[in-house]
Amino acid sequence: MQTIIGSGGTIGYPLARELKKYTNQIRLVSRNPKKVNDTDELFPLDVKNLEKISDAISGSEVVYVTIGFNYNLKVWKDTWPPFLQAVINACKTHNARLVFFDNVYMYAKSAIPYMTEDAPLDPPSKKGMVRKQLHEMIMSEVEKGHLTALIARSADFYGPDTNKSVLAETAVKNLLKGKKALAFGNINKIHTYTFTPDAGKATALLGNTPDAYNQVWHVPTTKEKLTTKQWIELIANNLGVPPRIQKVPTWMLFIMGVFIPELKEFPEMMYQNESDYIFDSSKFEKKFGIVATPPEEGVKIMVDYLVKTK
Known part of the structure; x- marks a missing residue:
């Protein structure tokens, strides 16, 4: 089973379509999930109900987080860290690999003219600080050997x-x-800009490539x-x-x-x-x-x- 949390979003849809190449067992998790493939399993969930995150992840080999919360600093501060912690805990409990779809907000201002995966994490914005916290939450567990995960990062998309x-x-x-x-x-x-079908294809490929884990990847961008x-x-x-x-x-x-x-x-x-x-x-x-x-x-x-x- 491969599970997408945030399946109704901009990246969740093309990702679900691409995952069909790798498995017939795909679980779509969102407030009102809709099938992308005929065999998709639907799991309706308000992700603010953190106690249900583990149920959504149970039985999964790979969990993709492609969800996006309202573009508001207070919402991000209040919602992202506890949500991601619940996902990390559930992945550890169920021995699932985590693929986190991310943006570039955590990079230093000096990196913006030419961003690579090695760009310094020193965001000049408050929203960037939230994204940096999420990056560190994941990679800290990876470094401790408690979690197998990767971060797929995208530029602004179209x-x-x-x-x-x-x-x-x-x-x-x-x-x-x-x-x-x-x-x-x-x-x-x-x-x-990153083309969304390219992002979906790349994220599915990364999630199904064992040696791609425990590192950051920039998805193909023009x-x-x-x-x-x-x-x-x-x-x-x-x-x-x-x-x-x-x-x-x-x-x-x-x-x-x-x-x-x-x-x-x-x-x-x-x-x-x-x-x-x-x-x-x-x-x-x-x-x-x-x-x-x-x-x-x-x-x-x-x-x-x-x-x-x-």
């Missing part, structure tokens, strides 16, 4: 089967409505060094509309946050948009010989999906 990515929210949706795409920070800086402006132009070209862009200064996020609460959480993360943001996945590519989907192809797939589901 792709189909979701309308929650930054590019979807700020560019595709607005351009579809005849509005300007919104852009944060310096639009002439490079910003690499090597094409496109700027934020070029990403928006690529999206606009696929939509057949002019690439009109509205730059959003940091101070405006506080005003917009009155109407969209999540935007109040963005200012402390703006440093990731003020310099080049290059996410290196060479370690994975050398190990498995798999490279990321080209941006032109990935953007077309994303745009086609969002046009069909608007």
